[in-house]
Amino acid sequence: MASKQILQELKPSQFLSRPPPSLSLRFFSVSIAVDNRNRNRNHNHRLRHSSSSSSKLYNPVFACRTSRDSHETDSSRKDDDSPVHGLSEKIVGVLGGGQLGRMLCQAASKMAIKVIVLDPSENCPASALAYDHMVGSFDDSATVEEFAKRCGVLTVETEHVDVATLEKLEQQGIDCEPKASTIRIIQDKYLQKVHFSRHGIPLPEFMEINNLEETKRAGELYGYPLMIKGKRLAYDGRGNAVAKSEGELSSAIDVLGGFGRGLYVEKWAPFIKELAVIVARGRDNSILCYPVVETIHKENICHIVKAPADVPWRIRKLANDVAYKAISSLEGAGVFAVELFLTRDGQILLNEVAPRPHNSGHHTIESCYTSQFEQHLRAVVGLPLGDPSMKTPAAIMYNLLGEDEGEPGFKVAHQLIARALEIPGATAHWYDKPEMRRQRKMGHITLVGPSVGVLEARRKSMLREEGYENRNEVAPRVGIVMGSDSDLPVMKDAARILNMFGVSTEEW
Numbered sequence: 001m002a003s004k005q006i007l008q009e010l011k012p013s014q015f016l017s018r019p020p021p022s023l024s025l026r027f028f029s030v031s032i033a034v035d036n037r038n039r040n041r042n043h044n045h046r047l048r049h050s051s052s053s054s055s056k057l058y059n060p061v062f063a064c065r066t067s068r069d070s071h072e073t074d075s076s077r078k079d080d081d082s083p084v085h086g087l088s089e090k091i092v093g094v095l096g097g098g099q100l101g102r103m104l105c106q107a108a109s110k111m112a113i114k115v116i117v118l119d120p121s122e123n124c125p126a127s128a129l130a131y132d133h134m135v136g137s138f139d140d141s142a143t144v145e146e147f148a149k150r151c152g153v154l155t156v157e158t159e160h161v162d163v164a165t166l167e168k169l170e171q172q173g174i175d176c177e178p179k180a181s182t183i184r185i186i187q188d189k190y191l192q193k194v195h196f197s198r199h200g201i202p203l204p205e206f207m208e209i210n211n212l213e214e215t216k217r218a219g220e221l222y223g224y225p226l227m228i229k230g231k232r233l234a235y236d237g238r239g240n241a242v243a244k245s246e247g248e249l250s251s252a253i254d255v256l257g258g259f260g261r262g263l264y265v266e267k268w269a270p271f272i273k274e275l276a277v278i279v280a281r282g283r284d285n286s287i288l289c290y291p292v293v294e295t296i297h298k299e300n301i302c303h304i305v306k307a308p309a310d311v312p313w314r315i316r317k318l319a320n321d322v323a324y325k326a327i328s329s330l331e332g333a334g335v336f337a338v339e340l341f342l343t344r345d346g347q348i349l350l351n352e353v354a355p356r357p358h359n360s361g362h363h364t365i366e367s368c369y370t371s372q373f374e375q376h377l378r379a380v381v382g383l384p385l386g387d388p389s390m391k392t393p394a395a396i397m398y399n400l401l402g403e404d405e406g407e408p409g410f411k412v413a414h415q416l417i418a419r420a421l422e423i424p425g426a427t428a429h430w431y432d433k434p435e436m437r438r439q440r441k442m443g444h445i446t447l448v449g450p451s452v453g454v455l456e457a458r459r460k461s462m463l464r465e466e467g468y469e470n471r472n473e474v475a476p477r478v479g480i481v482m483g484s485d486s487d488l489p490v491m492k493d494a495a496r497i498l499n500m501f502g503v504s505t506e507e508w
C-alpha cells in the first residue's frame, strides 16, 4: 500500500514529466499539487496499514489518525488522536477514487468532513484531495474489509464494487449508504429492470437472452433496431450494442463478449429526448429531487447536460414522479441518478439508475444551492438535506472527453479550457487523470447564465462551431401563463405558432 508520503514524492515529478501545453494550465495543475502537499504536511495524517492499528479501529474518527513514527512522544500522539470537529465526525469511506470521488472530496472540504478513498490507482483523481487514500481494489474482499474498519460510513462512487463483501460488512454492523441491497440490484442492469418493473415503474420492454435462438425470438417480438446490453460492468457506453436487423445479432453479441458475460435485450425506446433527475434521500428517508435535466449522448457517452430541461411542465412533473417512485423502492441514503427516456407520445420510461453522484448532476456545483456532491455527503452522514433548487436560471455542462491518446489529447483539452476561461459564467473542472485516452472523461465545463438558449450560444462559440463566431446570444424563450381554463384554446394556438418558429416555450 502506498503511503501519502510516497504519493507526495511522485506527484510533482509526474507533473514535470508531462509538460502541460500551456503556461496557464501548467500553473493550474501545479498549484493544486502544492496546496495538497502543504495540507498533508500540516495534518500529518496517514493510514497505517499494519494490523497494529487495529486497537483503534472501534473509533472511526481516530482510526485514520495514527501517529507517523513509533518514536513520537505521547503528547504528539494525543494530539493526533484528538477528535475532529467538522460538520460530521464520521469519516466517510468512498469505494472508488475517480472524478466523482474527487468532487466528493472538494465538497467535503467545505464542511471539514473527512473523506478517505479506496482506489487501485496511486494517482487517481481523488488521491490528491482526499483526507487519505488507500491504494487497493474496491473489488477485493480483504481490502474492502480492511478499508471499512477505518470508516464511520461506507459509500461508493462506482457501483462496480464487491457487493458480497458489503453485505457481509453490513451484517457485522458496518454502515453502508446506500445499502448493499441497492448496489446489488443496480450493478446488474437486468436485475435492476426486474426490480423496477415489479415496482410498477414504466420501462422499455426487456428480456434475458442466453443463446442466439432466444435473441432471434426477442427480435421478432420487439422488432429492430434491438438494443442488446451486458448485465454487469457496463459504463460509459461500454456494454451496449444495437442490432439493426437479425443479420447483425451475432456480431453485436460478439462485440459484447458473448452470452457468457450475461446479456439481455431491450425493446428500442422511440425517445425524442433523454432526461435525468438526481434524487437525494436522507437517512430519515426524506426525498428531494433536483430539477429535471436533458442529457445529450454521443456514442453512448454523456456529452452535454442542459438544466433545466426544455420540456413542458407536465413532462417535468411526470419525470420527477417516476424518479421519486424508483428511488423510493431502494434502500439507503445518498444521491441517485435516474436516467429517463421521453418518448414521442409523451411517456416517461426509466432507462437506468446509478446509486451515486452522476455526470448529469455535475452542473449542480455551480447552479444549485446544494451540489449533488455536498448532498451525497449530507445524506450519508445524516445531516439535513440541502435545497436542490437552481440558483441560476440555467446551466449547461459540457464533458471534456479525450479526443486523442496521450499528449495530443491533453493539448486539445487544454486549448478548449483556455477558451472556456474567457466565457462569462464558465467554470472548468479538470480531473487530473494521469492518462489521456480517447473518449475518457477528463474534465468538464459548466456554463451558468440567464437561459439555456444564451448558454447554448456561448457553448457553441467556445467550441468555435460554425455560425457562432460572433457569439449570437439571441435565443428567446416565452413563458405561457394562463389566467383560467377558458384561455386554453388561444394559448394552445399561440404555443403552436411559437413552436413553428422554433421558439421554446414554457407553460406556467
Ligand SMILES: Nc1c(C(=O)O)ncn1[C@@H]1O[C@H](COP(=O)(O)O)[C@@H](O)[C@H]1O
Residues within 6 Å of the ligand: 096, 097, 098, 099, 100, 101, 157, 158, 159, 234, 235, 236, 440, 441
Ligand atoms: N463514469 C463513471 C461510472 C459510470 O458511468 O457507470 N461509474 C463511475 N464513474 C466515474 O468514473 C471513474 C472511472 O473513470 P475512468 O474509467 O476514466 O478511470 C470512476 O471512478 C467514477 O468516478
